[in-house]
Amino acid sequence: MGIYGALSTAVTGLRAQSFALENISGNIANSQTTGFKRIDTDFLDLIPDAPQARQTAGSVLSQSRSTNNLQGDIRSVSTETNMAINGNGFFVVEPRIGQADGDAVFSGASYYTRRGDFEVDNGGYLVNGSGYYLKGLPIDPTTQNISGSVPQVLRLDNAFLPAAQTTRINYQLNLPQLPKTAQYQESQAVGSELLNAGDFVAITPDVAATTTGSAAVAGSATSTIASAGNTLQIQIGATTRTYAFVSGGGTTMPTIDIADVASDTIGEVLAQIEADMIAQGAVGADVSLVDGNISVTAGNLTDSITITDGTTGSATTGFGFTNGTYDPTVAQATLLSTRVPTVAAQDSNEFIAQSISGGAITVYAENGAPANVQMRWAKVNSTVNGGAERWNLFISTNAEATGAQPMWTRVGGDYAFGANGSPNPAVDSTDLTALMVNGVLIGDVRLQHGANGLTQFADPNGTAEVTALNQNGYAAGEFVSVAVNDNGRVVVSYNNGQQLEVAQVVTANFNAVNQLKRMDGGVFAATSESGEPILDNDGGIIGASLEASNTDISEEFTKLIVTQQAYAAGTRIVSTADEMLQEALNMVR
Known part of the structure; x- marks a missing residue:
């Protein structure tokens, strides 16, 4: 190879170290860039063909090595639409290329990024700091299941959330074996805990x-x-x-x-x-x-x-x-076999004295009109009185009733309990047909008790202990905010207290993640070497968080020192080769 070969090899070394310096510079410059993946430098030796006894070290070639598989630190932030990925996936995004009739026009091509600083823009889109728009899968508002399999640009609707009629009330409780009603506490007599039907119906x-x-x-x-x-x-x-x-x-x-x-x-x-x-x-x-x-x-x-x-x-x-x-x-x-269908307003105080509270809940009509459902339980028979353990459930259907107008209405049949405290026969649910409360027509409602939701166990307080009481209706709601939960669901909150999942953020994985093509704005494009994206609905998304750059400043400075010294050593080779050439030229003088 000789002096000229040494000179040429030294130049390739200088060029390789310059390339490494460029990568170090870029890594340090992007040390605070959200989701940035640093680029390391690999050096390849180029060996010329020669007999084994005449082989030389050869020149050097530098090339970049991606670190897309190395995760940066994840930190919490206050913006609820920001998100990070705990794993190797990428957000699927799409660039905006223009506008038509006031609506954004998109390219139709998917790109991939770890930059998760998404915020809602004035069009309702989730866009990150580089101007790329988040893609995901829509969720059916009725079933709350994902609909479709092809990611699309997500757009939020800030319209009112329509009201939902109450169709189911989940109601579970334990009834005391001895209800300590006001009447019982006054007399303490056997049977005084029972509802006296003769006080409310003509017998x-x-x-x-x-x-x-x-x-x-x-x-x-x-x-x-x-x-x-x-x-x-x-x-x-x-x-x-x-x-x-x-x-x-x-x-x-x-x-x-x-x-x-x-x-x-x-x-x-x-x-x-x-x-x-x-x-x-x-x-x-x-x-x-x-x-x-x-x-x-x-x-x-x-x-x-x-x-x-x-x-x-x-x-x-x-x-x-x-x-x-x-x-x-x-x-x-006759008294114990008589059931009270309704309780008049004029008898309400007596009825309350002979029953115990079973809780209250607000339900909603189809148009969102609320109604307060108050429930009371009255024991109508017991084994002590020679019968079975039986209860009746009453609902306040007209709180404004007066005189002989019905205020309380019995719903369902007898709730009978066996010696083990379980319903006998079993009661899974009670249907309330065309329920009307305080003039508001709610419609058909099912009281869902569940397999073990109703029990009658001894209770020293003599009161009903409600363990579950909720319903599935709500009034119309106004858009308040949007957030992304840790399941990757985009959740919209309304001022009626409802939260509706509207979209599923998907992540893309690649078999050869470091073979993605890097582009401006912290996005990557799929290549034939990286393989096609593998979409995942459970990609380890963390809401209200951001991934930091995976650049380590101290490591980059160490590389900088090594690169600088290697470059300086290369210049010495050039100087030495130059001096040797000068000496060779001086031989002919």
């Missing part, structure tokens, strides 16, 4: 004690049915009174003077006994004449009546009661 009262064949007349003298020294004991529920009949001294309950003008007739005595029983706690008690017979009624369908008749009149056998307890068994069974 024939239980005539628990009555005489037969006495043919008494209200205006007849008291002495015809009672004599001085006689007693009459009446027990209604927990109220017991013993009435003593005397002749003289006046009437002061429970003493009755059969000679007193205020109590010397049968009608007067019965009225005074009734007033006294009510005053002593037997609310609703009735003591009167019915078709010539004396009748004592409890005034409700649950209290039994016990009569101890010790009267003997002058003309009859006294009041005429048969001693003993009159148990309202038939009436109680």
